[in-house]
Amino acid sequence: MDTFEKLAYQKGYKFVAGIDEAGRGPLAGPVVAAAVIFPPGYQNSQINDSKQISARKREELYDVISQDAIAIGVGTAEADVIDRINILQASLLSMREAVLELTFPPDFLLIDGLHKIQLQTPQKPLVKGDTLSVSIAAASIIAKVARDRIMEMYHRQFPQYNFLRNKGYGTKEHRAAILEFGMCKIHRRSFHVKNIDLNQTSLDLSEK
Secondary structure, eight states, X not given: OOHXXXXXXXXXXXXXXXXXXXXXXXXXXXXXXXXXXXXTTOOOTTOOOGGGSOHHHXXXXXXXXXXXXXXXXXXXXXXXXXXXXXXXXXXXXXXXXXXXXXXXXXXXXXXXXXXXXXXSSOXXXXXXXXXXXXXXXXXXXXXXXXXHHHHHHHHHHOGGGOHHHHTTOOOHHHHHHHHHHOXXXXXXXXXXXXXXXXXXXXXXXXXX
């Protein structure tokens, strides 16, 4: 999980940041990105793709990462930004913000996915990077926990959608709430949410 970090260090880079996001697919709420810099040579076999880890374990690892990392940055793009520039560009924007939020500037970026972000810092996108890089995997955990906490806050404001449970994803319960109450201010209006079929186990989350 630290092969790409080692390759960067071998090329003379000293501070490698892993970047990932959470929340591209939901019908509501922000997309949240995180950037994490570990000390050179850092390893932790428990840190993995956040989707492969239970919520309780993510919370535990969030604290571990927060203690062990040299720096952590978090960036967000809210639903209105997603609607305006599309989910891909909003994800990249949140990643850029996460890097800029780092208190210690990185000199190399490892980014989950296919795309670079708009920074002059040397960078390498990695498909399924959260399974290949400990820094990216750590960023996926930080981003996921941070986003879940945001959605728990929104649940208190909009309890009728039960964001506490669904975190904005298109569950049957959430779709039924949209039919009954309409959309609230954090719903993504650029996503297909019309003609909802409550017999579906999930919802097509493609954009218009």
